[in-house]
Amino acid sequence: MGEGKEDVFILAIESSCDETAAAVVKNGREVLSNIIYTQIALHTLYGGVVPEIASRKHIEKINQVIETALSEANITLEEITAVGVTYGPGLVGALLVGVAEAKAICFAKKKPLVGVHHIEGHISANFIENQDLEPPFICLIVSGGHTHLVLVKDYGEYEIIGKTRDDAAGEAYDKVARAVGLGYPGGPKIDKAAKEGNPTAIFFPRAVIEDAPYDFSFSGVKSAVLNYINSCQMKGIAVNTADIAASFQAAIVEVLVQHSIQAAKEYGLGKLAIAGGVAANSELRSSMAAVCKKEGILFYHPSPALCTDNAAMIGSAAYYEYQKGTRHGWDLNAVPNLRLGERG
Ligand code: KG4
Ligand code: ZN
Numbered sequence: 001m002g003e004g005k006e007d008v009f010i011l012a013i014e015s016s017c018d019e020t021a022a023a024v025v026k027n028g029r030e031v032l033s034n035i036i037y038t039q040i041a042l043h044t045l046y047g048g049v050v051p052e053i054a055s056r057k058h059i060e061k062i063n064q065v066i067e068t069a070l071s072e073a074n075i076t077l078e079e080i081t082a083v084g085v086t087y088g089p090g091l092v093g094a095l096l097v098g099v100a101e102a103k104a105i106c107f108a109k110k111k112p113l114v115g116v117h118h119i120e121g122h123i124s125a126n127f128i129e130n131q132d133l134e135p136p137f138i139c140l141i142v143s144g145g146h147t148h149l150v151l152v153k154d155y156g157e158y159e160i161i162g163k164t165r166d167d168a169a170g171e172a173y174d175k176v177a178r179a180v181g182l183g184y185p186g187g188p189k190i191d192k193a194a195k196e197g198n199p200t201a202i203f204f205p206r207a208v209i210e211d212a213p214y215d216f217s218f219s220g221v222k223s224a225v226l227n228y229i230n231s232c233q234m235k236g237i238a239v240n241t242a243d244i245a246a247s248f249q250a251a252i253v254e255v256l257v258q259h260s261i262q263a264a265k266e267y268g269l270g271k272l273a274i275a276g277g278v279a280a281n282s283e284l285r286s287s288m289a290a291v292c293k294k295e296g297i298l299f300y301h302p303s304p305a306l307c308t309d310n311a312a313m314i315g316s317a318a319y320y321e322y323q324k325g326t327r328h329g330w331d332l333n334a335v336p337n338l339r340l341g342e343r344g
Contacts, residue, residue, distance in 0.1 A: 008081045008322060009073075011105070012315030013066065015098035016090025016118050017144070018042075018049045019308075020061040024073035024080070025315030028323075029127050032073035034312040037061045044184050048174070055093035062101050069311070077109050084318020087115040087328075088338025089145065095334035103330060114318045115328040119146060119340050120156065122275040124320070125302035125313035130273075133300050137269055140260045142284075143276030144170035144185075147256075149214045149263050150340065152273075155320035158341050161263060162214025169252055169278045172218040176225050176248050180241045190245045191281050197246030202228060204251040214259050221251045253284050257291055264297050273300040280304035 007027060014021040018039040024032040039057050043049045070077065085102035088095060099115075106113040123139050135155060141148045147169045149162035167175070170187055177186020182193060204224045207217040225248050232239045264272040272292060278284065285301055292299035306313060 008319055009075060009079060010082055010084045010114075010315040010318045010322065011066070011070070011077070011080045012084040012116075012311040012318055013062070013098040013102050014086045014118075014121070014309060014311040014314045015058045015062065015094050016086045016088070017094060017309060018054050019310070020058045020065050021309065021311035021314075022062075022066040022069035023311035023315045024069055024075055025312055025319060028316050028319030029131060031128055031312045031315070032075065033069045034310055035065050035069045035072065036310055037065050040185060047178060047184050049091070051091045051093055054091060055097060058094055058097035062097055066101070077105065077111075080109070080111060082112040082114050082318065082322050084114045084116050084314050084321070086118045086121060086314050087332055088118065088335035090118055090334075090336060092334050092336040095336065099332055099334050103332060107330070112322065113328045113332060114321050114326055115332050116314050116317045116321060117338055117340055118314075119148065120158070120317045120321075121313040122307075123150065123152060123158075123273070124316035125275055125306040125310070126273040126300050127316050128306060128312060129302055130300045133271070133273065137271035137273055137300070138260065138264045138267060139273040139275055140256060140279070141276045142169040142256060142274070142278035144168060144174065146276065147216050147218070148340065149259055151263075151267060156317075156324055156326075160340060162212065162216065162259060164216040164218060165209065166217050166219040167222060169216070169218060169256065170276070172222045172252065173278065175222050176244075179226050179229055180239065180244055182241070182245075187278055187281065190249060191283070193242050193245035194249045194283065195246075197240065197242030197244070199246040199250035201240070201243035202247040204228075204248055206251055206255050214263055216255060216259065218252065221248065249281075249283050253281070253287050256284060257287050260288065261291050261295060261297065264292075265295065270296070271298045271300065275302065275307065277308045280307040
C-alpha cells in the first residue's frame with residue numbers, strides 16, 4: 001500500500017448490542033472504512049432488542065461485514081497490524097460473536113488481539129473528527145445502557161466522576177417513546193417529535209442528588225411522564241405527543257448540560273466532549289454548544305453516525321490501547337458488566 005512502516009492499521013469489530021460492525025482505522029484517527037449492519041428493523045417488531053435474535057444475526061452477518069470493511073479500505077488481513085474488539089459491556093451472547101471472530105482471525109493470521117471497552121470506544125469517537133482533541137478533557141457518555149461523566153486523564157485513563165443511579169438517558173428516551181406510542185428506538189423519534197412541540201408545556205422534574213452533584217437519576221422524570229399520560233387518559237384528555245416529547249427532552253437535556261458544564265468548570269479543563277447514542281440528539285448538541293460558547297469551553301462531539309454504535313470508534317480506542325502495549329490472549333472472554341478502567 002506504499003505506507004510508512006510505522007503506520008498502524010486496526011481491524012475493529014463491534015457486536016455488543018444490535019449492530020454488527022467492522023471498520024479499518026489508520027493510526028487511531030483516520031477511518032478507511034466503517035461498515036454497520038443494523039438489526040434495528042428486526043428488533044422493532046418486538047419493541048426492543050431481543051438478545052437471542054441479536055446473537056444469531058451477528059453470527060449470520062459478521063463475516064460479510066468484515067469482508068466489506070477490508071475491501072472498502074483496500075487492505076488485506078495480512079496488512080492489518082492488530083485486531084481490536086469490544087469485549088464488554090453489552091449482551092453476553094452478542095459480545096461473544098465478535099470476540100470469537102477476532103480471536104479466530106488473530107490466531108489464523110498471527111496478529112495481536114486488543115480487547116476494547118465499549119465506552120472507551122464511544123469516548124474515542126471524538127478523536128476521529130477532531131484531530132486537535134487530546135486528553136485531558138471531560139466527556140459525557142450518554143447511551144442506551146450508560147450515563148457517565150468521565151474525566152479523560154490520558155488515552156485509556158479514566159476517572160468516573162458521575163453516573164446514573166437508575167435508568168440511562170437513552171433508556172429513559174426509549175421507555176417514554178414506547179409510552180407515547182412512538183416505538184423503538186425511541187431516542188431519534190422523540191428528538192424529531194420534540195421539534196414540533198413546546199418544551200415548557202408540561203413541567204417534568206429535574207433530579208438533583210444531594211452530595212453527588214455529578215450523578216444522574218432519570219427514573220423520576222420517566223415515571224412523571226408515564227403518570228402524566230395515565231392521568232390524561234383517565235380524564236379523557238387527548239395527549240399531545242409533541243409537547244410531551246419536547247417537555248421530557250427539555251428535562252433530560254437541562255440536567256445533562258448543567259452537570260457537564262459544572263464538571264468542565266470545576267476541573268478547569270476548558271474542554272468538553274459528548275459521546276454515545278444520545279449524543280446524536282439535536283437538542284443536547286445545540287444546548288451544549290450554546291452554553292459552552294457562553295462559558296468559553298471548547299465543545300467536541302462526533303457526527304451523529306459516530307455517536308451510535310459503530311466499529312470505527314472501537315478502532316480508535318484499540319489504537320491507543322495497542323500503543324500502550326495492551327494485548328489480550330486466547331482466554332479473552334466477553335464481560336457483560338465490564339467497568340470502565342477495569343482490565344479483563
Ligand atoms: O450508543 P448506542 O448506539 O448503544 C448503546 O451503547 O446503548 O445508544 C443507543 C441509544 C438508544 O437508547 C437510542 O434511543 C439513543 O441512543 N439515541 C438517541 C438519539 N439517537 C439514538 N437519543 C436521543 N436522541 C437521538 N437523536
Ligand atoms: Zn454504545
